[in-house]
Every structure is written in C-alpha cells, then in structure tokens.
Amino acid sequence: MNLPYAEPFKIKMVENIYKSTFEHRTKWIKEASFNLFNLRSEQVFIDLLTDSGTGAMSDRQWSAMMSADESYAGASSYYRLKETVKDITGFCYFLPTHQGRAAENVLFSVLVKEGDIVPGNSHFDTTKGHIEFRKATAVDCTIDEAKDTASLHPFKGNVDMTKLEDVLQKNPSGKIPFIIVTVTNNTAGGQPVSMENIREVSKLAQKFGVRLIIDSARFAENAWFIKTREKGYADKSIREIVREMFSYADGMTMSAKKDAIVNMGGFIGFNDEELFREASTFNIMFEGFLTYGGLSGRDMEALARGLYEGTDLGYLESRIGQVAYLGNLLKKYDIPVLEPFGGHAVFIDALKFLPGIIREEFPAQTLAAELYIEGGLRGVEIGALMADRDPVTRQNRYPDLEMVRLAIPRRVYTDNHMNYAAAVIRNVFERRENITRGFKIIREAPIMRHFTIELERC
C-alpha cells in the first residue's frame, strides 16, 4: 500500500475556536450586512476566507524572532534574509517591503507610467489596482481553458502565447514596461503555470526587449505542480525547480504572507542593479530604509526561515494534499467544484450549485452567506461583487466564473476540520432548492467594493 501523506510536523500550541448556534449566526450575518468581511473572527468556526497571513509559524520561526536584530541600518536579520532570497530565488538584489502590494507599489512606481500596457495571466486584484491607478492597462492573456471549470488541463494558469504575442506586436515596446506572470494563478483558481510556459514567455519577452516579472506569492506551490505534473521534473528538487522558474525572469514581487508562511511581509527581487537603485528611492519613501523596508528585524527572521520551510517537499505534499482532500470530499458529495484543485483553495461553482438565483442577485455571495449560517464556515465570493462595476459604464461586471473560494490557511487546520467543512457544504447542498432569494446592494464603495459592501435579502 502506498503510504498516505501526513503532515511533517506536530502541534505544540493550540488556539481555541468557538462553535455558535444557527440562531446566533443568523443574527450576526444580518448585523454584518451579509458581508463576511464584517464578521468578527470569534463569530467564525472554520475560517477559510484567505490563506494570506493566516498560516501557523513553526517553533524555529518563533525562536529566530527572539534573536532578531532590530537595528535601523545594517541589521544582521536583513543580511540573513538577503542571503536566503539569493539562495532560494537566485536574485542578487532585493528590497524588503511590508507586504506584496507594497512591493508592487515600489516596483511599479519605477516602471509603470500613464498609457502603458502590462500583459499577464489574470493579474491579481492589487496588481491590477496598482496598474490602473497609474492610468495604465492590464491585459489578461490567460489560456481559455481557465474559464472552463470542468477542463482538466494540468496548467490552467498558463499564458496564451498567441494572445501575448498579439499584444507585443500591436504595441511599441516602449509602452510595455514588463510582462507579469503570476504563479500560481490565484484569480484563475490557484492554477499552476508550467515551466515550459514560463520559458516561452521569457523567450518572447527577450525577443521584444520587454522585462519579465514573476508575481510570486505561491511560487513554491507552483513548483510542486511542476514537479508532479510536468515531464522531466519528477526527479528535480523543489528548490531546483524554483531556481529554474526565477532564472527566466528579470525580477519578482512577493507577498510572503502566502508561501513564506509569515503573518506579514514581502519583498522585491531583481537582477538589474540600475532598476534596484531606482526602486530603492521609492522603497525609502514608501516603506522604510533599505535594510528593513517596513519590516521589523523579527519579521525578517521569520520570513527567512519561512522561505525554507515553505519550499520543503514534505510540507508541500501535505499542504496541497489537504486542499485535494477537501476537494475530493466535495466531489464525492456531487458538489460542483473547479478542477483540477488549486494549490491553496477549493472553488465551488455557485452558478451550478444555486441555478435558481439569477446573477443580478449574486449567487456566490448567497452561497457564502448560507455556508456561514449553516456551520460557521467562512469562505469568500469570487464573482460579480468582487469584479466591481465597469470603470466607464458603471454597470455591474459579470465574470465568466461565479465562485465561492475556500482558501486553506497553512499548517492551521486538521483534516477533521475539512470533514466538518465538507459536511456543512453538503447540508446546504441538500437544501439548495429552498434557497430562492439572493441579495441586493444597499451601499457600496466606488472601487474594491467587496470588502465593505452592504447587502439586503431580495
């Protein structure tokens, strides 16, 4: 018998979580205006809102924090992180930032100007935000298979080379500061990008004299998918694969709150000394001096160790194994889920789950609210509310996919918690015929509305 995956760690400290009643939750969700971001975390039993900054740190990370160097300039903790970034990614120059969007803010301040075009594979919302904020345009060149929740393509996060070449040909290279490839592709459902695809994008970028930047939040999970799905990589180590991925890029932005398993942190990696120098000025302005950039010494210590722990094969096997465990349970219960399962989350297809709710009444948000009421399970809507209104016409945008994302924090929940989550979803699935009313918006912000939106039942 093949031995199943098991976590390569055991639990040393626990945090209590609280079960509530159906009546309590019905009241609380109404008080929260049916927006799950407005709930207090104590009102949630299993929190699958996000895997960002919610991971559990190891004893090694915590103990390294105790011996951190908090000097303003030249802290040893900075040098330890710098060496780790070089060792893991290969980038010689690096700037610490307080999180991923701060890395975007600093790098894009140097590279992106009004009228520019930044092609990529389903840009992450903050990435897109930082591009559009500078009056530039993000062009999505993801392969079409990404829109089909039933397609079993092994690398659904890939860039479509024809779409990309088209953008590069139609625009002068001076208007394209870089191509950005996000690994794994969060917006497309945590789907990986193949090494072959990264290599091809890099070749094309060189041909057109355009930089390639990797948005790297889940680079280690991407490497695991390359190892297990792509020909020629089964015998390579995760760290070898990671080094090869980054070798094709000119730079990287990183949200360390994901694959570096810290609660806060980020950085930028570069090869080009000139670009590093230009970005340094913005880092000092927005983040902090070059040797801390918005992080304390202890944050940098935890991050340096987290980069090694997050690229450990046994860890990645249990992490991605747990996501698949939940996904397979839901499949067994006939619940419509996005396949193949992503690296960090399971996505429920709300249009198939609640076909009776019209899109104008936000089926994914309706489902997310029901999952909370049923069992205190918090996921997040990835659908029309998150897609926002069209900036020009102000009409609601209805994306191809309307989903509830269940993102699993790293090293936090047991498989038994996954059994519980699946049972909650199954109960709602069994009573789905009785869910006939969605929501209408009573208050919304002009941009990034999903965080603060207020809703009412139709």
Ligand SMILES: *Cc1c(COP(=O)(O)O)cnc(C)c1O
């Ligand atoms: C989380 C994330 C970001 C932004 O990082 P923050 O740390 O949340 O600011 C950017 N890109 C991707 C792909 C992400 O997952």
